[in-house]
Amino acid sequence: MRMRDLGVGFGYLMKGQRWVAGHGRWFGFGLLPGLVTLVLYTAALVGLVLGADDVTAWATPFADDWSSPWLGIFRGTLTALLFAFGLFVAVITFTAVTLLVGQPFYENLSEQVDRSEGGDVPHSGLPLWRELWISARDSLRIVLRVVFYGVLLFACGFIPVVGQTVVPVLGFCVSGFFLAEELTAVALQRRGVELKERLALLRGRRMRTLGFGVPLTLAFLVPFVAVFLMPGAVAGATLMARDLVPDPAAGPDPTADPDPARPGPYTFRKTDQAD
Structure with missing residues (x-):
């Protein structure tokens, strides 16, 4: 069952990439925020x-007075761990910063995925400035969690073997x-799902989330x-969000676990089924 869930999560990722491959205009539209963020992060990593x-x-x-080769080994190991920690944080924060920079871009992309899949398109009903603030x-909050786990794992890196x-x-x-949380947040925020509820949903589908x-x-x-993967990742995360919090009119998700926890109500606004 767990291996199946991993495959389901990976399937969302592949479906999202296929979706943007079949909608070239939206693929190009979704590249712009990532290009801006990439320049900033490249400069930061080079500086590191x-x-x-x-x-x-x-x-x-x-350690200044340590004899060779222990000084070199000790500081070389710490330098490698420092860079690994920076890379670890960069991978997570890249998505957060890109999504923040490209909020209007990815909102439109996510809505288009919902629209193309049929049914009603959920909207938060909030003004843009409020969505950006949230x-x-x-x-x-996610970055603080990541930094906490990063520091913890950094310290555990000194444990032999x-x-x-591990x-x-x-x-x-x-x-x-x-x-996965950062990416699904684009679609789940439009469905009125708060951060605490999003984390609970993803923990309830942990293997599926990791597979994605x-x-x-x-x-x-x-x-x-x-x-280049960001547009498809947002599209795939939207497909995943549709199964996590489906349209009530669509019936239950056949791949869901029994009696899954569901968040509170969210709103839909009917739109034309335009591609």
Whole structure:
């Protein structure tokens, strides 16, 4: 059952990429925010690479008198962990910042996916400034959670064997979970689902969420890939959100677990079924 759920989550990701491949105008529309954010993050990561050695030396003055090769090994390990931590945070915050920068773009893209799939298109009914504020607030809360887990995993990285095997796997799972939360938030916010409820929904479909988020996290580690996958990721997350919180008129989700927890009511506005 768990392996099946992983496959279902990965299927959302693939369906989203196929959706934007079949709607080229929306694919190009969704690239713009990612390109802007990529430039900013590339500059930040280059700065981290150039300054990581100095930061490590500044943080470990007690090791200045250590003999070779222990000084090099110790600080080299810390420098690698510092960069890994920065990359870990960058993978998560990239999505949050891109979604914030491209809020109007991705809202329209997500609505178009809902429209093309049939049924009514949900709308929050909030003005744009209010949606931006909620998105920024929730993104900050997610980033704080990510930083907490990142620091915890960073510390666990010093545990022999476990730090080099189990910890990286846990890091990718944490990244994948919160990456999926950020992406599904675009569609779930329009359905009136608050952050606490979104996290509960995703925890209730943990394996499905990881099946969607972990492969995307791994793909985002490849330069420029995140930019080109973002439109399809938003589309796939919208398809996933449609199953997490389906249109009441559509009936129950046949792939859902028995008696799943559901959030409060949300609103729909009927629109034309235009492509």
